[in-house]
Amino acid sequence: MTELIRAVGAMSGTSLDGVDAAEVLTDGVRIAGFGASAYRAYEAGERAVLRSALGRWPGAAEVEPAAEVVETAHAALLSGFPQAELIGFHGQTLAHDPRGRGTHQAGSGDVLAEVLGVPVVWDFRSADVDMGGEGAPLAPFFHFACAQWAGLRAPVAFLNLGGVGNLTWVDPRRPGPEAEGAVLAFDTGPANAPMNDLIRARMGREVDEGGALALAGQVDEAAVAQFLAHPFFRRMPPKSLDRNDFHEILKFTECLETSDALATLAACATAAVAQGFAFFSEPPTALYVTGGGRLNAALMAGLARRTNIPVAPVEDLGLDGDMLEAQAFAYLAVRVARGLPTSGPSTTGVRALIGGGRISVPRS
Secondary structure, three states, X not given: OOOOEEEEEEXXXXXOOEEEEEEEEEOOOOEEEEEEEEEEEOOHHHHHHHHHHOOOOOOOOOHHHHHHHHHHHHHHHHOOOOOOOEEEEXXXXXXXXXXXXXXXXXXXXXXXXXXXXXXXXXXXXXXHHHOOOOOOOOOHHHXXXXXXXXXXXXOEEEEEEOOEEEEEEEOOOOOOOOOOOOEEEEEEEXXXXXXXXXXXXXXXXXXXXXXXXXXXXXXXXXXXXXXXOOHHHHOOOXXXXXXXXXXXXXXXXXXXXXXXXXXXXXXXHHHHHHHHHHHOOOOOOOEEEEOHHHXXXXXXXXXXXXXXXXXXXXXXXXXXXXXXXXXXXXXHHHHHHXXXXXXXXXXXXXXXXXXXXXXXXXXX
16 A cells, blocks of 8 residues: 655635645545644735735736745744645635636745745646646545545535635546546636625625625526626536636626625526536536535525535535645645646546646755
């Protein structure tokens, strides 16, 4: 049996709330166990620096300050994992345009490797994009391992509701995520990002806690129909999005009261997920939701109504919905270190199975 590695993954998502870090014990194929986890929130000033850099590419004046924020926050959080043998560092996505300029995550693994004294796997997406893939989503191979860890014996779907929604269909009966018919994954559409942007602009709040305002509102179904007319939804997967690709949907809700606007944006997010089910080769037996969106009652109710299958947070499987993406990059870091693929044609559209990521080793 291949030796197990104690890896720690770190993830800073498009919602810009902060950094998650989580430990996984794995050989890059099976999950042997989960360890400690931690969270560091971005301060208001740090979020402002990051927000000013969204959409920027290397060389832009805003990028270096953003990278410094990312590196400082990650170093502070990851220093609390002294037992880590390997770090998986995703960085902060500032821009994602796989069919154009590529993909850009701020933060250097070289810097973190020196500061932490531990090998760091980073830049997970570039190789996939260079090989013709979308570079996202990258968690699907980990989702497959989670389904097997949970002992599932029938196809299920995992949905991450962060700034953008991404969906993974897995068949845990297959021998591995590389196998034919084992995994299909793609971004579904906007999720929390437009709702967070709207409530910040109108009320100065970061989030609609629990989806309370959205639950109290009325959905503008005409706006939802207009949203679903976007050509993205007719594209065959795999496919991916940048955080702001659907920013124009806020215009659909400009004339609505705040609660109605939030209800409508939540309906757009869940309708986009339901549209994605048409691409599955076999209906999933359940939908397990991770990310901040699983705490939004309007989103969860909308998913159950529109998909007509059991919908539950990933905690129902014994997983941690706050840390699943960070755990994914711990798992993927081990796969990179072991020379195993991290994405393939059915997850990112890359031409062949590929293992992304660079490894930085501390000079000392």
